[in-house]
Amino acid sequence: MGEKTRTGKVLLTAEGLYKEFPAAQGKGKEVVHAVTNVNLRIYEGETLALVGESGCGKSTLGKTLIRLYDADGGKLIFDDVDITKLNEKQFSKYRPQMQIIFQDPYASLNPRMNVFEIISEPLITYHKYSKEELREKVHKLMDEVGIAREFENRYPHQFSGGQRQRIGIARALALNPRLIVCDEPVSALDVSIQSQVLNLLKDLQEQYGFTYLFISHDLSVVKFIADRVCVMFLGSICELGDTEELYAHPLHPYTRFLLNAIPLADPTRRSEKRELLQGDIPSPVNPPSGCRFHTRCPYAKEICSREVPPCKTFGDRIVYCHFPLGPVQEAEGEETKGMPEETK
Numbered sequence: 001m002g003e004k005t006r007t008g009k010v011l012l013t014a015e016g017l018y019k020e021f022p023a024a025q026g027k028g029k030e031v032v033h034a035v036t037n038v039n040l041r042i043y044e045g046e047t048l049a050l051v052g053e054s055g056c057g058k059s060t061l062g063k064t065l066i067r068l069y070d071a072d073g074g075k076l077i078f079d080d081v082d083i084t085k086l087n088e089k090q091f092s093k094y095r096p097q098m099q100i101i102f103q104d105p106y107a108s109l110n111p112r113m114n115v116f117e118i119i120s121e122p123l124i125t126y127h128k129y130s131k132e133e134l135r136e137k138v139h140k141l142m143d144e145v146g147i148a149r150e151f152e153n154r155y156p157h158q159f160s161g162g163q164r165q166r167i168g169i170a171r172a173l174a175l176n177p178r179l180i181v182c183d184e185p186v187s188a189l190d191v192s193i194q195s196q197v198l199n200l201l202k203d204l205q206e207q208y209g210f211t212y213l214f215i216s217h218d219l220s221v222v223k224f225i226a227d228r229v230c231v232m233f234l235g236s237i238c239e240l241g242d243t244e245e246l247y248a249h250p251l252h253p254y255t256r257f258l259l260n261a262i263p264l265a266d267p268t269r270r271s272e273k274r275e276l277l278q279g280d281i282p283s284p285v286n287p288p289s290g291c292r293f294h295t296r297c298p299y300a301k302e303i304c305s306r307e308v309p310p311c312k313t314f315g316d317r318i319v320y321c322h323f324p325l326g327p328v329q330e331a332e333g334e335e336t337k338g339m340p341e342e343t344k
Helices: 003-007 058-065 115-126 131-145 161-173 191-208 219-225 243-248 253-260 302-306
Strands: 010-022 031-043 047-051 073-078 098-101 179-183 211-215 228-233 236-242 311-314 317-320 334-336
Touching: 010 058, 031 058, 031 211, 031 236, 047 058, 047 219, 058 179, 058 211, 098 161, 115 131, 115 161, 131 161, 161 191, 191 219, 211 219, 219 243, 228 243, 228 253, 236 243, 236 253
Parallel strands: 047 211, 047 228, 098 179, 179 211
Antiparallel strands: 010 031, 010 073, 228 236, 236 317, 311 317, 311 334
16 A cells, blocks of 8 residues: 555545435335445545446446435544435535535536536536636636636537546546545446546646545456555455455455456456356345345355454555455454554
8 A cells, every 4th residue: 555545534434334225216225235334544635436237236336425414323534524314404514525426427417507507506606706707617627627718608518528527527627626436437438438438537636635435346446546445346345455455355255256347458368267156236226135245255254154253454455355365364354343553
């Protein structure tokens, strides 16, 4: 892990976070267990990636962390303040500091508003500007994301997907937030445009020191942009660690399977046999007992179906697994009760 993560200021901490939703109508009191007992720490100025299969709870966790969804249990500490206890009026002073870039640039922009109105909306809501000050601020944001000023009166349907996402980024930056949740911001874009948007996000972070929670199922994108990676499965965290170390030496079986699924660019290696994940994701309404991954894990033993795996730390790595992979005996892991030192 880099020095930034070990010694940097903690911006947001989640302690024992839960989020549930009612199941489909007619199912009685059944609930979807979207996020279960998540402990997480996000450091100021870093990019922490959330990865996992579709439906694992990544987006729900991201929205719960910034209170677009209210948590059903646990704590959220933002800048040393427990924001889970704040009512809407009290929380309103923190709302501008947390913004989100949505996945679909086609759906996240109001088709009845032009570019100027879209970008200026949060500025008008939270600040009082004269007309000239507002125009100057909007033009500056358009410059920063690469949208020409003369397009300020155009509507979303007149732009390409990449341009629309740039408009969405400008809107998210308008209030100069400290934490930005990037909810699969490039997955709806052409591959040729993805790199442009990713480089823009990195440049803006370098310039302004933004903190990103980057949600993605594309592990190639994550490797390019993230400082740390948090792997989720069925609402729970499996593993968390430095990007390079996690990609080189996964400790959780699920992490290894995800990495094995990345297509190889080297044609000479495409014939290599790699162990791939089998079976379907269990239902989040009735998740398996013990380790939620045990029904798909070829290394599972009897204890895995009976007991929730403890949190084990290996230096800066965290893994929730009874039997971590790799040469873990070289750095003996310590079981931690509750929240590990890394994520407290």
